[in-house]
Amino acid sequence: MAKITILGAGAMGSGICTPLINAGWEVRLWGTWLDDHLLDACEAGKPHPRTNVPLAKGVKLYRSADLNKALDGSDVVVMSVASGGVPKVTEMALEGISKAKALWLTSKGFCPDENGKIQLLPEAIRTIAKQKGVTIPPIVAIAGPVKANECAEGKPTATIFGCKDLDVSRKYAREARTEVYCIEATDDETGVEICAPMKNVYAIALGIADGLEEGTGFPHHNLKAATFNQAVKEMSLLGQALGAKPETAYGLAGVGDLEVTGLSGRNKVYGVRIGRGETAKDALAEMERLEQTVEGVPAAGLATTFVEQSAPQIKDQLPLLRAVHEILAGSSLSVVKILSEAVLPKMP
Ligand SMILES: NC(=O)c1ccc[n+]([C@@H]2O[C@H](COP(=O)([O-])OP(=O)(O)OC[C@H]3O[C@@H](n4cnc5c(N)ncnc54)[C@H](O)[C@@H]3O)[C@@H](O)[C@H]2O)c1
Structure with missing residues (x-):
């Protein structure tokens, strides 16, 4: 069973667990230091406070201090934190990301670097990795009309995976697809x-x-x-x-x-x-x-x-x-x- 670690237990991080579990992945959900209350609710069997939908059964939860455990042996890492948190979480998870076969990205936004140059998130992540001398796997940008709560609830959803290497976006579009979570593949990151x-x-x-x-x-x-x-x-x-x-x-x-x-x-x-x-x-x-x-x-x-x-x-x-x-x-x-x-x- 392929292993996937989602970084960020907010609405989107928890919502995407549903199709991934249904597609047969071993899913690990890591909460940042801001997410303890969200994990508390999930552990208590309550609906996720952001989506109002219970977390998919079988997801393994990790607190912020357990990042390395959450990343250990993962085939894919998913960045799912708010755009402002992407640089810090990238730095924290860089080793685990470098060992994975792909980094998926559901975070959305622009990211200014230290010189005020505004970058798109994949470029910002690659810059951080380069500065640290770390090689990272291909990035798969995930977008499209996806409301986290509907995705969590398993409602019909169309999404798009964009990777510069079309074979990579196609591979994951096939491997994450379910009957209701259907994925287009493009090379237009x-x-x-x-x-x-x-x-x-x-x-x-x-x-x-x-x-x-x-x-x-x-x-x-x-x-x-x-x-x-x-x-x-x-x-x-x-x-x-x-x-x-x-x-x-x-x-x-x-x-x-x-x-x-x-x-x-x-x-x-x-x-x-x-x-x-x-x-x-x-x-x-x-x-x-x-x-x-x-x-x-x-x-x-x-x-x-x-x-x-x-x-x-x-x-x-x-x-x-x-x-x-x-x-x-x-x-x-x-x-x-x-x-x-x-x-x-x-x-x-
Ligand atoms: N909600 C949706 O339907 C949806 C759909 C597609 C993509 N997205 C994108 O996914 C990303 C997360 O959105 P969400 O809806 O899950 O938001 P959310 O507010 O529910 O969760 C935000 C996540 O980011 C983390 N975070 C916030 N600020 C941080 C910081 N400064 N440092 C580190 N981590 C921080 C939180 O701990 C949490 O894990 C956003 O970029 C959003 O645009 C959301």
């Missing part, structure tokens, strides 16, 4: 990794369009659809500027994940607040008070800097990214005006 954090930024804009209905009493579905279209275009353009395939953004990693993120979740809820009339600052303060981290907020700033650093030639072709950035910065213009200018077609 960059495309997959661009869509993952960008869709959080764009989901804020979709939420704003929804919130306008609450604020004005009139639906703004046309504006929302135009916003969706522009978001997908921008994810594709940015990906292409960095060597990704144009179509990746039009598939599960882009359109698929944007759809699911725009339906529910913290980025959307935050956008709704703004759309119905709260200022970006007040809405964020309220989300923080409710302990709801909005990943799209830091991602909007990081994405803007990332574009300036790594794809300045297409800076002017990403008006929706600029619009979200402007709204979050507290522009005095109405959100309808800002979004409309960004997403409605220009005079041909």
Whole structure:
């Protein structure tokens, strides 16, 4: 039985256990020093507090101090912590990662290095390994429309594995597949990794369009659809500027994940607040008070800097990214005006 160690016992780390157990893996779930209460609940047989679904039967749990035990002899390691924790957890687990045959990555986000250069997560992980003189196995970026709770519950789910070596993404797409967790394979790691954090930024804009209905009493579905279209275009353009395939953004990693993120979740809820009339600052303060981290907020700033650093030639072709950035910065213009200018077609 192949062994797999998941790093991070949050919603996604625990959710992905279900298909892996059902696909026949020996699954070990390691909780960080922030996860003791989550493991306590699982050990007590209660539902996982983040997904409200009981952990799949047979998963072996490890506390933060037992990282080496959790990694011992693992064929695959899965990085599943929030993006801010990825550098530290990578360093801590580097030896175990280097002995594995692959590192899978469900974490999503941008990662600034010590010089302020914004990197995608696989690049950040490879840089850390290189600095430590450690060779790591191929990285498989995992994305697509996957809500952790539905994955945990064994509901039908489509996802995509992206590895520079297509044989590797195909191998694991076959080995992790179940009847309900179905996996596309691609060699477009960059495309997959661009869509993952960008869709959080764009989901804020979709939420704003929804919130306008609450604020004005009139639906703004046309504006929302135009916003969706522009978001997908921008994810594709940015990906292409960095060597990704144009179509990746039009598939599960882009359109698929944007759809699911725009339906529910913290980025959307935050956008709704703004759309119905709260200022970006007040809405964020309220989300923080409710302990709801909005990943799209830091991602909007990081994405803007990332574009300036790594794809300045297409800076002017990403008006929706600029619009979200402007709204979050507290522009005095109405959100309808800002979004409309960004997403409605220009005079041909
Ligand atoms: N929830 C989903 O549906 C979903 C789906 C796909 C991908 N993801 C991605 O998976 C990652 C984890 O998301 P989640 O939903 O499991 O979040 P979560 O808040 O439930 O869990 C976060 C995990 O990261 C760890 N963590 C947080 N801050 C840390 C830090 N500073 N240092 C070290 N570890 C830290 C926590 O201990 C926990 O294990 C995110 O990047 C998210 O975008 C989530």
